[in-house]
Amino acid sequence: MKTFLVVNPRSANGQTGKRWAEISAQVGRALGDFGHGFTQGGMDAARITRQALLDGYECIVAVGGDGTLNEVTNGFFEDGKALNPNAALGLIPRGTGGDFRRTFGWDLELASSLERLRSGTTEPFDVGQLEFIDNAGQPATRYFANIASFGVSAVVAQEVNQSSKALGGHLSFVWGTLKGLVKYSERQVRLSVDGGPEEVVSVTAVAVANGRYFGSGMFVAPDAVTHDGLFDVTIWSNYSLSDFVLKSKGVYNGSHVNWKGTRRLRCRTLRAEPVDGGDVFLDVDGETPGRLPCTMTLLPGAIRLKVL
Numbered sequence: 001m002k003t004f005l006v007v008n009p010r011s012a013n014g015q016t017g018k019r020w021a022e023i024s025a026q027v028g029r030a031l032g033d034f035g036h037g038f039t040q041g042g043m044d045a046a047r048i049t050r051q052a053l054l055d056g057y058e059c060i061v062a063v064g065g066d067g068t069l070n071e072v073t074n075g076f077f078e079d080g081k082a083l084n085p086n087a088a089l090g091l092i093p094r095g096t097g098g099d100f101r102r103t104f105g106w107d108l109e110l111a112s113s114l115e116r117l118r119s120g121t122t123e124p125f126d127v128g129q130l131e132f133i134d135n136a137g138q139p140a141t142r143y144f145a146n147i148a149s150f151g152v153s154a155v156v157a158q159e160v161n162q163s164s165k166a167l168g169g170h171l172s173f174v175w176g177t178l179k180g181l182v183k184y185s186e187r188q189v190r191l192s193v194d195g196g197p198e199e200v201v202s203v204t205a206v207a208v209a210n211g212r213y214f215g216s217g218m219f220v221a222p223d224a225v226t227h228d229g230l231f232d233v234t235i236w237s238n239y240s241l242s243d244f245v246l247k248s249k250g251v252y253n254g255s256h257v258n259w260k261g262t263r264r265l266r267c268r269t270l271r272a273e274p275v276d277g278g279d280v281f282l283d284v285d286g287e288t289p290g291r292l293p294c295t296m297t298l299l300p301g302a303i304r305l306k307v308l
Contacts, residue, residue, distance in 0.1 A: 001088060003117065004035040004057040006045045006072050008064030011094040016063060023063075023092075023110065030114035039068065049075025050083065059088040059306060061117060065095015066146060070285035073127060073145040076303050080129075080141070088122045089145070090306040096172060097286055099213040100146045103226065104307065116308045124227045124301035128210050132282055132294035146285050147214045147221070148296055150272065151187065151205035151236075154281035156180035156215060158288050174248075177215065181241040188275040189292065193233070193267040200275055204239040204261070208270055208296050214283070221264075222254040229300035233270060235263040270296045 005027065009017025016023070017038075027034060035057060037048040049060050049072045062072040069091055076082055076089065092113040093101045106112065127143050134140035159176035189203045207214060209221035209232045224232040238261050250256040257264060273293035274280045280292040 001059040001120075002057050003031055003059045003061060003090070004037070004049075004052040004055075005061045005063050005092070006039065006048050006052070006068065006075075007036055008039045008045065008062075008068040008094070011064035011068060013096075016094045026110055027114065030118055039064075039071075043071055043074070045071030046075035050078060053083045053087055058084075058086075059090050059117070061090035061092055061306075063092045063094055065093070066097050066100050066286045068095065069100055069145055070143075070287060073303075074143045076127075077143055082302050085301075085303060088304040088306045089125060090117050092117075097214075097216040099216065099286070100211055102213040102217065103146075103211040103224070117306055119306075119308050121307050122304040123307050125303050125305035126210055126226055126229060127299045127302040128208065128231070129297045129299055130282070130284060130294060131297075132290045132292065134290040135288075140290060142284055142289055143299075144210070144285050146211040147207050147209045148282060148284045149205055149207040149214065149220075150189075150280050150282050150292060150294070151203045152177075152180050152184040152239075153205045153207065153214065154283040154288050155184050157283040157286055158281070172216070174216075177244060178241065181239075181244055186238060187278070187280050189280060190273050190275055192271040193265060194269055201235060202237045203280070204236040206236070206272065207234045209234065210298070214286075218251045219254040219256075220251075222257060226305065227301060229298065230266045230268060231270065231296065231298050233265045233267060235265075237261050237263070268298050272296075 039045045045068050062069040130142045130148050156176045159179050187203050190198050191201050192198045207220045209224045210226050212221050212224045214220050220234050221232040256262050
């Protein structure tokens with residue numbers, strides 16, 4: 001497949017940019033000729049991806065973290081449709097959180113990524129579509145590859161993104177979670193799934209999952225599959241700082257699904273709005289682009305994913 005790499009040079013604490021000559025040489029040896037472009041700011045990866053697809057590239061590879069992957073996924077779409085449904089999304093993981101790759105058991109070794117990209121194997125890949133209110137207060141649409149959530153998770157993502165991440169992925173998210181839970185107060189949100197009746201839910205966090213992990217290794221949706229045509233939704237209610245401190249192991253090994261405050265469901269669409277009109281913010285693949293009200297819709301098999 002004609003391959004193009006969308007590179008975030010700031011990923012891996014800047015090591016991707018510093019080591020690009022070495023990385024690109026290895027990519028060239030494994031894949032032959034390839035195109036590439038460097039991101040410089042927000043949503044650059046989406047713009048670069050879109051142009052690469054219009055230029056006839058068939059496999060677009062995100063070189064970076066979950067945020068880069070999210071932007072690349074967005075670049076596959078224009079006016080609500082995939083530019084090329086047969087085009088493939090690839091990943092060379094270089095990020096802090098690394099939640100998307102965990103769903104597939106992919107490691108951080110470049111050699112493993114290149115073996116995956118060199119193979120001819122792809123599989124259908126579901127993509128989430130999110131309609132929401134952006135940070136400027138305007139209606140917006142965004143796509144997501146892994147998980148979109150709201151509640152304390154967005155406060156945590158904001159804390160982590162404002163930090164240096166010098167502690168590394170896991171400890172940065174643990175520290176961000178502790179600070180987020182101190183700041184966050186439980187919110188009442190009106191939910192409707194698949195056009196069904198509305199229900200008011202007390203929300204610590206709601207994760208609408210295509211993949212299985214968020215928050216640098218939290219196993220929030222243990223049964224999620226990225227090509228089954230359904231979101232796996234996890235609702236956490238009435239969780240406190242002490243719950244996380246005393247029982248955090250269950251968040252990372254998946255046993256939280258058996259806790260009293262966890263509820264799960266599966267759906268194709270989810271609509272959410274705050275009951276009191278206050279702000280409830282979104283975390284979309286580790287980015288914080290806006291707030292509720294929102295509608296999330298799964299697009300089954302919208303594009304392809306490079307797998308081994």
